[in-house]
Amino acid sequence: MPNITEIIETPWTVEDAFDFVADFKRIEEWDPSVRACRATSQPESIVGSTYDVDISFAGRVMTMRYEIIELQRPTRLILHGLTSTSRAIDHVTFNPTAEGATIEWRLRITGRGPMKFLDTVVSPVLKRPLQRLGRQAMDGLARAVQGHRLSA
Numbered sequence: 704m705p706n707i708t709e710i711i712e713t714p715w716t717v718e719d720a721f722d723f724v725a726d727f728k729r730i731e732e733w734d735p736s737v738r739a740c741r742a743t744s745q746p747e748s749i750v751g752s753t754y755d756v757d758i759s760f761a762g763r764v765m766t767m768r769y770e771i772i773e774l775q776r777p778t779r780l781i782l783h784g785l786t787s788t789s790r791a792i793d794h795v796t797f798n799p800t801a802e803g804a805t806i807e808w809r810l811r812i813t814g815r816g817p818m819k820f821l822d823t824v825v826s827p828v829l830k831r832p833l834q835r836l837g838r839q840a841m842d843g844l845a846r847a848v849q850g851h852r853l854s855a
Contacts (some may be wrong), residue, residue: 706839707810713850717804721777721797733843750774760818
């Protein structure tokens with residue numbers, strides 16, 4: 704399955720950008736593929752917090768359970784997502800710049816269960832649609848943080 708890397712430049716401070724993204728239930732505000740995001744644990748936005756994210760992809764909606772597995776304010780956030788057929792690892796790093804901050808989002812998606820064995824067959828078919836989905840999400844995040852994507 705594909706890896707996706709995108710970089711966004713924002714005029715926001717690194718702390719403000721981090722706090723916005725780390726409040727993960729807000730993903731439905733900026734990711735057009737997300738239909739809903741529900742916190743499934745309390746408190747939110749700490750290591751171990753979990754969220755059910757309803758994602759629209761290829762004409763259907765699937766729920767991915769996300770967990771914050773690392774959170775180092777204001778520089779690093781790592782999320783782990785699971786469905787019955789896929790696993791996602793999102794590494795998000797935040798760096799200060801003279802004009803604000805950059806947000807680098809690296810996503811790795813792998814198959815799980817029966818899909819794990821079909822990864823090499825399915826990956827070429829899903830690569831472009833998943834990259835498009837990632838670009839749309841990052842375009843939405845860039846708008847939300849009043850920035851723009853640096854990577855294509």
